[in-house]
Amino acid sequence: MKTNHLSPWEQEEYVLNQRTPEMLRHLTECAGCRAAVARLEHGVAIFRSAAVEWSSECLATRPPQRHASVAKGFPVLTLRWAVAAVLPVLLLIFALVSFHPSSTRPVQPASDISDDALLEQVDQQLSVDVPSSMESLTNLVPTENRNGSVGATTSAPASKHIVQTN
Amino acid sequence: MEAVEQFIYAGELTPLRDRMIAELADVNTLCATYRSRIYRYALLSLRDPDLAETVTQDCFLRAYKAREDFRGDCSVATWLTRIATNLIRDSTRSRKFQFWKAASSTADEVGAMADRLRSPGLSPETFLMIREELRGVWDAVENLPGKQRSVFLLRFVEEMELPEIATAMGLHVGTVKSHLHRALAAVRKAMERTR
Numbered sequence: 001m002k003t004n005h006l007s008p009w010e011q012e013e014y015v016l017n018q019r020t021p022e023m024l025r026h027l028t029e030c031a032g033c034r035a036a037v038a039r040l041e042h043g044v045a046i047f048r049s050a051a052v053e054w055s056s057e058c059l060a061t062r063p064p065q066r067h068a069s070v071a072k073g074f075p076v077l078t079l080r081w082a083v084a085a086v087l088p089v090l091l092l093i094f095a096l097v098s099f100h101p102s103s104t105r106p107v108q109p110a111s112d113i114s115d116d117a118l119l120e121q122v123d124q125q126l127s128v129d130v131p132s133s134m135e136s137l138t139n140l141v142p143t144e145n146r147n148g149s150v151g152a153t154t155s156a157p158a159s160k161h162i163v164q165t166n
Numbered sequence: 167m168e169a170v171e172q173f174i175y176a177g178e179l180t181p182l183r184d185r186m187i188a189e190l191a192d193v194n195t196l197c198a199t200y201r202s203r204i205y206r207y208a209l210l211s212l213r214d215p216d217l218a219e220t221v222t223q224d225c226f227l228r229a230y231k232a233r234e235d236f237r238g239d240c241s242v243a244t245w246l247t248r249i250a251t252n253l254i255r256d257s258t259r260s261r262k263f264q265f266w267k268a269a270s271s272t273a274d275e276v277g278a279m280a281d282r283l284r285s286p287g288l289s290p291e292t293f294l295m296i297r298e299e300l301r302g303v304w305d306a307v308e309n310l311p312g313k314q315r316s317v318f319l320l321r322f323v324e325e326m327e328l329p330e331i332a333t334a335m336g337l338h339v340g341t342v343k344s345h346l347h348r349a350l351a352a353v354r355k356a357m358e359r360t361r
Contacts, residue, residue: 012350016321016328016343040350043357044322046296047303050279051323055206058215 006033015040183238190233190242197226200243203324204250210319211254213308221257225250240333247326247334251316258312279304298360306356310349317342318349 014023014037027034204225208218228249307315320326332339
């Protein structure tokens with residue numbers, strides 16, 4: 001019969017469920033070894049409880065995993081390769097269209113045309129002694145209109161003012 | 167003769183293997199069944215909830231992709247554990263620069279975990295004692311070498327049998343037992359220091 005206390009190795013064997021009848025017999029008789037084994041088991045047990053609790057809490061705060069893409073066999077990788085293959089082709093086509101010689105021929109800018117037309121319009125309006133909208137007023141002052149010098153000096157600023165406000 | 171034995175062995179395994187591959191193909195059910203277990207193992211190994219989540223997802227993805235390679239010579243849980251073990255090892259190697267972060271947060275983790283163990287029947291003295299014991303064990307497990315820590319977690323948290331652990335870790339049963347003894351010795355020393 002075993003009379004010595006359980007060695008640390010034997011205590012660990014007990015905790016690992018590798019128990020022999022001798023071990024069990026000794027533990028029923030020896031309070032010291034029983035306490036040592038219980039202490040080791042207690043240490044492992046509180047670690048397990050805390051670890052399981054912590055893991056459960058961490059897991060509870062996380063959204064559930066979604067594996068729909070995997071489950072349906074969605075070809076994500078294939079799609080990526082397709083995009084990678086098509087993108088350079090599209091860029092090449094865009095580059096060819098953008099820098100084609102026919103598209104780079106000199107074209108008179110639209111702003112030039114509009115500027116010319118605007119200047120022409122201004123000239124036409126300045127060349128008119130009395131604007132059409134003020135023709136009715138000239139009928140009210142026939143004496144001034146008949147005097148050419150006076151009519152010319154007064155009508156010019158008036159027409160300028162009208163052009164500016166228009 | 168050996169070829170015939172292999173043929174018979176493979177023939178016996180085929181129906182079981184097919185069932186297991188079917189189980190692996192149903193990713194949603196697979197996750198629902200094993201997610202908490204794999205996540206817990208990864209979390210306790212890495213002590214980082216985000217990294218543990220990444221490892222868990224990678225584990226299921228790898229298992230799904232490699233399901234045809236599954237030989238069926240162990241349970242699905244053991245196979246997943248083996249994949250997770252490899253991923254954890256890779257993660258641990260690549261995140262050594264983050265060690266300071268894990269080390270600095272240990273005290274908070276232990277305090278928070280000890281609070282979870284508090285029950286109304288515990289006296290403040292008993293609670294403090296448990297808290298100190300937990301701190302000792304927690305630190306001891308964290309400081310174990312990688313394989314010892316994995317073996318310890320699989321045995322005492324996941325409650326796997328030694329042959330299962332040996333399969334999951336790719337070790338002999340004797341080696342697993344040796345790692346467990348060393349891990350328990352470290353835990354015992356840590357608990358003695360907290361006395």
